[in-house]
Amino acid sequence: MRKLVNILILLPIAVILIALSIANRGAVTLALNPFAPDDSVLSITGPFFVFLFVTLMLGILIGGLATWFTQGHYRNRARKQRYEAAKWQNEADRQRERANDLARQTGGASPNSLTSGSGSNLPART
Numbered sequence: 001m002r003k004l005v006n007i008l009i010l011l012p013i014a015v016i017l018i019a020l021s022i023a024n025r026g027a028v029t030l031a032l033n034p035f036a037p038d039d040s041v042l043s044i045t046g047p048f049f050v051f052l053f054v055t056l057m058l059g060i061l062i063g064g065l066a067t068w069f070t071q072g073h074y075r076n077r078a079r080k081q082r083y084e085a086a087k088w089q090n091e092a093d094r095q096r097e098r099a100n101d102l103a104r105q106t107g108g109a110s111p112n113s114l115t116s117g118s119g120s121n122l123p124a125r126t
Helices: 002-023 048-070 072-106 111-115
Strands: 027-031 043-047
Touching (some): 002 048, 043 048, 048 072
Antiparallel strands (some): 027 043
8 A cells, every 4th residue: 555655646756856857957046145146155056956956845844843833732732631541540540459459358249240231239228
């Protein structure tokens, strides 16, 4: 299944990126000084596809970071709920152990038999 997804999605993307690289391999200059674009100190010259790929990677990185930061409250809530669930699980285990101890002391039925069934096994009030 995973190979099929790789073939159906990643292969066409790779073909498109290779075609884009071949079509845009001409050298361009990226000037970082808006007041003197001819300044060679603050300019970078390279193939156009390199600038396209760098821009694409930066966009993916910035988008991923933005998503990660905006979903922080969901991770925080999940962390708190995981802690709360562990706390209640420990409490349930402790109560189960306590019920087993009481059942052993009284020689009565096990707590598991008390909780199974359709009705209450407690004595009726008089």
